[in-house]
Amino acid sequence: MTRILSGIKPTGQLTLGNYIGALKHFKDFQDSGEVFIFIADLHALTLPIDPKFLNDNTRDLAAFYLASGLDPKKSTIFVQSSVSAHSELNSILQNYLYMGELSRMTQFKEKSAKMKDSAIGLGLFAYPVLMACDILLYDADIVPVGEDQVQHVEITRDLANRINKRYGDILVVPNYKVNKVGARIMSLSDPTVKMSKSDPKGDIFLKDDLNTMRKKIMSAVTDSGSEVKYDKENKPGVSNLLTIYASLKEISIEEAEKHFEGYRYGDFKREVADAVVEEMGPFKARYEEIIANKSYLEVLRIGQERASQVANKTLKRVQKAVGLLDVDGE
Ligand code: AQP
Numbered sequence: 001m002t003r004i005l006s007g008i009k010p011t012g013q014l015t016l017g018n019y020i021g022a023l024k025h026f027k028d029f030q031d032s033g034e035v036f037i038f039i040a041d042l043h044a045l046t047l048p049i050d051p052k053f054l055n056d057n058t059r060d061l062a063a064f065y066l067a068s069g070l071d072p073k074k075s076t077i078f079v080q081s082s083v084s085a086h087s088e089l090n091s092i093l094q095n096y097l098y099m100g101e102l103s104r105m106t107q108f109k110e111k112s113a114k115m116k117d118s119a120i121g122l123g124l125f126a127y128p129v130l131m132a133c134d135i136l137l138y139d140a141d142i143v144p145v146g147e148d149q150v151q152h153v154e155i156t157r158d159l160a161n162r163i164n165k166r167y168g169d170i171l172v173v174p175n176y177k178v179n180k181v182g183a184r185i186m187s188l189s190d191p192t193v194k195m196s197k198s199d200p201k202g203d204i205f206l207k208d209d210l211n212t213m214r215k216k217i218m219s220a221v222t223d224s225g226s227e228v229k230y231d232k233e234n235k236p237g238v239s240n241l242l243t244i245y246a247s248l249k250e251i252s253i254e255e256a257e258k259h260f261e262g263y264r265y266g267d268f269k270r271e272v273a274d275a276v277v278e279e280m281g282p283f284k285a286r287y288e289e290i291i292a293n294k295s296y297l298e299v300l301r302i303g304q305e306r307a308s309q310v311a312n313k314t315l316k317r318v319q320k321a322v323g324l325l326d327v328d329g330e
Pocket of ligand 1: 012017020040145149186195197
């Protein structure tokens with residue numbers, strides 16, 4: 001059975017980008033394979049974050065996972081830090097990825113460019129090592145990612161191949177899968193930058209009420225001209241709204257363009273807002289229902305147990321292969 005692994009960092013309030021790029025697809029994975037979905041809290045520590053904020057976001061993310069339709073009986077939902085194998089494998093595999101290749105990672109370059117050297121933690125630089133461990137521990141075949149994570153899955157493949165070449169076939173080499181539409185939803189106020197939870201300008205938050213979501217779409221930046229056409233270069237605002245619409249309606253960009261032929265911007269935006277509200281209404285209702293009962297967090301304990309079982313097997317395989325002595329003598 002195909003193993004699928006995905007995760008989200010609890011770095012801030014989830015956005016419509018996180019929904020379209022990740023959450024929306026989780027339910028479908030469940031029907032096509034064995035799913036491991038985690039909350040990447042250790043990754044969230046790679047940039048400064050308030051402890052309470054991180055803690056609250058972690059609980060919230062678990063509720064959003066459940067609201068997305070993930071069934072804890074079919075999928076393993078867990079917190080990264082609750083499975084110690086992630087950190088243990090990290091301390092081994094960090095020796096097999098090199099400074100040169102890590103320095104070339106776009107995410108590191110982009111995030112560190114905004115910071116003083118003295119404030120850049122080692123964890124931000126070594127982020128791809130831990131991400132590789134997240135993937136390799138579960139023998140994942142497929143890792144669904146947004147466009148900007150492709151490079152990290154590629155370096156994971158390099159790492160797995162490197163280890164396999166040196167120690168025999170002990171790791172599964174993963175493949176990535178990028179959504180055809182909606183892999184990169186852009187900010188509504190500046191459609192040249194990604195909609196990100198850690199950069200809330202122009203975001204639609206999943207916690208926004210439906211009215212606020214509607215208002216945000218209606219005041220989204222559009223472009224000069226009046227034609228509703230997909231042209232990322234010259235019409236990034238309109239292209240972004242078309243992408244949002246097409247992803248939510250599960251149609252191609254061409255079909256969305258055709259649908260809006262002859263529309264004026266105002267009417268176009270109104271229909272995009274309708275589509276957002278239509279999808280978010282039931283989703284938010286499920287989320288509210290879930291958080292009303294604190295016992296939902298129990299899924300994380302069950303997930304921890306299931307994930308640890310799988311992850312510890314891989315960890316043992318690697319420890320043995322590199323020559324670490326198993327003092328339990330198994
Ligand atoms: N704007 C987006 N469009 C499409 N997909 C997106 N994802 C995030 N933003 C968009 C997808 O959501 C998942 C969450 O990934 P993450 O939390 O590990 O990191 P990220 O991609 O860096 O997400 P953010 O929201 O931009 O977080 P911060 O601001 O903390 O860096 C991934 O599947 C991602 O592709």
